[in-house]
Amino acid sequence: MERRRFSRVVFPTEAVVETEEGRFTARLKDLAYGGAYLFSEKKPPLGKDIFIRFFLSGLEPRIEIQFEAEVVRQGKDGFAVKLKSIDFSSLSHLRKILYYNLPDPDLAERELKALLGESLLEL
Template identity: 45%
Template sequence: MKDRRRFSRVPFKTEVEVLFERRRLAAKNLKDISLKGLYVVAPERPPVGEICQVKVKLTGAEPPVELIFTGEVVRHGPDGFAIVVTETDLESFAHLRKLLSYNLADPEKIEAELGRLIR
């Protein structure tokens, strides 16, 4: 089966917080992240189709940086759930772009994907 993903995913383990249905789910593990989505490892899963707020904590900086996204739960997996990002602020997007560039073997690939995202 051909992989239909349009955006490179980077394995990235960090704390993530998901807010949905007026509930807060604090997961200890983000499995991966891309320009357009992320996969959260957690035993509790919001329903598919649920709109949620996501905070990803980057602890390498002082003070720690939070990436903030709005997204939709698009699928459940055996160990968590996938969220497609529908909205983010400019600062979070800039940090995400740097994170992906630093963690991909081919940083220019992110620039090409960014071009597809903007179109």
Template identity: 30%
Template sequence: MQERRQFSRILFSTDAHIIFQENEYPCTLLDISLHGALVSKCDVLNDQIENDAILRFILPDSEIEIKMETTICHIEANHIGLKCKHIDIDSITYLKRLIELNLADDELLHRELAMLIHDSQK
């Protein structure tokens, strides 16, 4: 199968929450990119593909919260794929730094940021 992913994912496991239809459900963040995230499956979200949800998590050993408005893209046996629709400037700044520290490739990160900006202007 051909890799279609345009944004580098980093493995990053931490407690998170999905806010869906004004209710908040605990989950575990499994990996994240500038364009979305993979979280552990939450049974409440079965059959909710293409619905909107908010992902939020706090960076370990800090009080920094990253909050991302998402669309549920796919639901598998053990995880849920989320696509980022909107992220505030503070969250994207911290997320960029998190990815930068884990990616160890500044050029790749800057290319991905440029693609993200280009995609949001369409």
């Protein structure tokens, strides 16, 4: 059985998925530093690079999180992606989502350091 490297948090929200073939909407199921799972009838092919964006609700101005990902698994109800690149602003917001939603905030910080490597200075 596969062991995940990063802890996931349930984070249901609408997301826009962009591929070379066009864009479509999906629903985020969960998020982690390593990637996400999205509910969708459309499923990009395995190995395909895609761009995902979503907004945090209830905030003005709206905060957008966006990242590039690779499709690594397809399920009956959607697909899983592995994070490939993320801008600093989006990473900062993802950090807050995980910090406040994981049962252990210190785990979120340890996983971020594992993602970015030991060269990471204080955040």
